Amino acid sequence: MKHEGYDASTLAAGQKTIAEFRNVSKRFGSVLAANDLNLRIAKGEFLSFLGPSGCGKTTALRMLAGFEAPSEGDVLLDGEVVNNLDAHRRPVNMVFQHYALFPHMTVAQNIGYGLKQQRPRLPKNLIAEKVSKALDVVRLGGFETRRIWEMSGGQQQRVALARAIINEPKLLLLDEPLAALDRKLRKEMQIELQNLQRQLGITFVLVTHDQEEALSMSDRICVMKDGRIVQVGSPQELYDRPRNRYVAGFVGTSNFFDGKVTKVTGTRASVRLENGDEVEGSPVSQVSVGQSVSISVRPEQIKLHRSGDGATARVLNRIFLGEHTEYLVKHDTLGEFLVLSPRQSELNDGPFNTGDVLFASWEASAALVLDSK
Amino acid sequence: MRFYALSVYLFLYIPIGVIALFSFNAGRNASQLQGLSTKWYGVALSNPFVMDALKTSLTVALTAAFLATAFGTMAAVALQGIHGPVRKAFDLLIYVAVMIPGIVIGIATLIGLVTVFDQLNPLLATIWPGGATPPKLQMGMGSLIAAHTMFLMALVIIIVRARLAGMDRALTEASSDLYATPFGTFRQVTLPLIFPAVLAGFLLSFTFSFDDFIIAFFVAGSETTLPVYVFSSIRRGVTPEINAIGTMVLAVSLILLFAAQILLRRGARPTR
Ligand SMILES: Nc1ncnc2c1ncn2[C@@H]1O[C@H](COP(=O)(O)OP(=O)(O)O)[C@@H](O)[C@H]1O
Ligand SMILES: [Mg+2]
Numbered sequence: 340m341k342h343e344g345y346d347a348s349t350l351a352a353g354q355k356t357i358a359e360f361r362n363v364s365k366r367f368g369s370v371l372a373a374n375d376l377n378l379r380i381a382k383g384e385f386l387s388f389l390g391p392s393g394c395g396k397t398t399a400l401r402m403l404a405g406f407e408a409p410s411e412g413d414v415l416l417d418g419e420v421v422n423n424l425d426a427h428r429r430p431v432n433m434v435f436q437h438y439a440l441f442p443h444m445t446v447a448q449n450i451g452y453g454l455k456q457q458r459p460r461l462p463k464n465l466i467a468e469k470v471s472k473a474l475d476v477v478r479l480g481g482f483e484t485r486r487i488w489e490m491s492g493g494q495q496q497r498v499a500l501a502r503a504i505i506n507e508p509k510l511l512l513l514d515e516p517l518a519a520l521d522r523k524l525r526k527e528m529q530i531e532l533q534n535l536q537r538q539l540g541i542t543f544v545l546v547t548h549d550q551e552e553a554l555s556m557s558d559r560i561c562v563m564k565d566g567r568i569v570q571v572g573s574p575q576e577l578y579d580r581p582r583n584r585y586v587a588g589f590v591g592t593s594n595f596f597d598g599k600v601t602k603v604t605g606t607r608a609s610v611r612l613e614n615g616d617e618v619e620g621s622p623v624s625q626v627s628v629g630q631s632v633s634i635s636v637r638p639e640q641i642k643l644h645r646s647g648d649g650a651t652a653r654v655l656n657r658i659f660l661g662e663h664t665e666y667l668v669k670h671d672t673l674g675e676f677l678v679l680s681p682r683q684s685e686l687n688d689g690p691f692n693t694g695d696v697l698f699a700s701w702e703a704s705a706a707l708v709l710d711s712k
Numbered sequence: 713m714r715f716y717a718l719s720v721y722l723f724l725y726i727p728i729g730v731i732a733l734f735s736f737n738a739g740r741n742a743s744q745l746q747g748l749s750t751k752w753y754g755v756a757l758s759n760p761f762v763m764d765a766l767k768t769s770l771t772v773a774l775t776a777a778f779l780a781t782a783f784g785t786m787a788a789v790a791l792q793g794i795h796g797p798v799r800k801a802f803d804l805l806i807y808v809a810v811m812i813p814g815i816v817i818g819i820a821t822l823i824g825l826v827t828v829f830d831q832l833n834p835l836l837a838t839i840w841p842g843g844a845t846p847p848k849l850q851m852g853m854g855s856l857i858a859a860h861t862m863f864l865m866a867l868v869i870i871i872v873r874a875r876l877a878g879m880d881r882a883l884t885e886a887s888s889d890l891y892a893t894p895f896g897t898f899r900q901v902t903l904p905l906i907f908p909a910v911l912a913g914f915l916l917s918f919t920f921s922f923d924d925f926i927i928a929f930f931v932a933g934s935e936t937t938l939p940v941y942v943f944s945s946i947r948r949g950v951t952p953e954i955n956a957i958g959t960m961v962l963a964v965s966l967i968l969l970f971a972a973q974i975l976l977r978r979g980a981r982p983t984r
Contacts, residue, residue, distance in 0.1 A: 439883050
């Protein structure tokens with residue numbers, strides 16, 4: 340079957356599918372919030388939906404949770420189509436963006452809420468025991484009788500997490516769970532979430548617009564744009580082999596030079612840039628002569644020298660970052676681009692100060708020829 | 713400006729103050745204060761007609777307030793899930809129901825029910841089995857409770873909906889995400905969070921029903937509520953006993969209105 344969107348409906352050998360989108364689209368009036376999603380989620384993985392605000396990440400998550408039904412296609416959980424299965428019948432739990440803790444209940448009542456709904460009823464002391472264990476897991480032991488409004492933002496976040504994981508869901512859905520936390524706390528929680536996921540073995544599906552968050556926590560990232568899946572892969576795959584310019588720009592930083600393919604030979608392609616320069620690069624996917632492409636070079640792949648060959652570039656700005664130094668350089672014909680050099684190159688060549696004219700060079704293998712979409 | 717405002721308030725409240733004051737009159741003249749005493753309260757509360765009317769009023773007010781609160785709350789919650797033209801029509805009708813003058817509700821209910829009863833009573837008589845006398849449908853406590861419930865329901869819907877609108881939708885979603893059935897979510901999350909508004913709706917409904925004269929005058933049939941009793945007594949002259957009844961009704965109403973106000977204010981406090 341030919342799909343409009345990117346097809347991520349295959350998994351690596353040995354992986355078991357826990358959830359799946361099959362040709363799923365979702366319309367809200369005239370807005371197409373999800374457009375032909377094809378994706379398998381593997382059991383036990385940490386998958387992130389990454390994309391700018393409004394690209395349909397939350398909609399995808401809400402279809403897994405059961406708050407929205409797809410307009411077209413099927414959503415599967417554990418091999419069964421669940422398009423119209425009510426949220427309360429799905430073995431899936433969600434951590435809401437603003438936590439959605441029940442304000443009229445204590446911390447323990449919030450966390451025990453899911454267990455309390457089970458029929459036949461669970462004994463009270465069993466629930467209390469599990470609640471206290473869940474609190475220990477999120478490092479809030481002894482907070483049972485606290486009121487929600489007595490907790491800090493970070494603590495509320497942990498309560499929301501405990502309230503979900505206590506039910507041992509098949510999928511744990513997290514909608515921008517860290518967005519409301521300050522930077523330091525966010526870093527801590529990233530590590531904690533990752534540890535928690537390994538420790539519990541629960542499949543995590545996270546929604547975020549923060550590439551750093553997605554890169555640091557996920558096993559796989561699903562990059563989205565305008566309701567479509569653009570590419571799915573491990574953080575490293577997306578960074579090293581982005582499918583198009585959009586992914587390269589969204590995952591990590593990169594320098595782009597636009598042009599047209601003039602020659603394709605083996606694993607290399609020649610590209611005539613807009614300024615007339617001819618540059619060699621390596622295509623990530625099939626390209627043909629005459630195609631509009633972008634050359635993408637990561638800042639750390641560009642080397643600066645005092646002498647030698649390569650393009651000449653003047654240093655506009657220098658930011659010392661410790662192990663690395665970031666330069667903004669201006670090339671006479673290529674324009675401005677970013678360079679990230681290891682400390683060692685400055686130790687060898689001496690510091691490159693603002694105003695210095697240097698040579699910039701990169702390997703043809705580091706210059707990715709990408710579809711310019 | 714100040715002077716006018718002051719005169720308006722004086723004009724409104726002086727008669728009420730006079731009634732309250734004269735209810736403590738020691739003499740039996742309604743326009744001449746002859747020392748203070750609470751004896752007219754004793755007289756009023758030991759008058760069997762007053763007590764009967766009070767009992768009728770309380771029964772009607774409690775039942776109507778209870779029914780209006782139950783139905784109104786259900787309607788408000790259900791309306792949350794409805795959008796588009798149906799919702800707009802409902803909104804309009806609810807506001808119309810609240811703003812319609814009592815006399816229109818009274819007359820309309822009277823005419824409507826009398827017409828229906830005239831049709832139904834002969835029908836009942838023919839289908840009633842065994843030659844026994846069938847129950848005769850007529851105006852009375854039932855029709856009064858029905859009329860009050862109808863317009864109080866609109867009031868409850870408006871109060872409860874204001875509270876529901878301020879509630880985070882994610883809370884009910886979180887509840888169903890945590891396996892609670894729709895009814896379980898209503899009982900464990902929605903109702904506790906809107907309860908101040910529900911209680912306030914009940915208190916306001918009770919007050920309106922308890923104070924109502926116009927609707928009761930038309931549809932109470934042979935039943936006499938307290939306001940209707942007061943009205944018919946006044947035609948025989950204003951006595952301090954009437955003043956005492958009026959003052960008691962006023963006190964009860966003010967206390968309930970005050971309580972409802974506090975509840976609504978507390979309910980409006982952010983929950984997060
Ligand atoms: N309930 C809804 N009604 C109408 N439009 C919606 C609704 N939910 C989402 N949308 C629209 O769908 C698009 C995707 O939204 P969303 O999934 O929330 O994006 P993201 O989470 O990536 O920011 C947006 O254009 C948004 O306005
Ligand atoms: Mg979102």
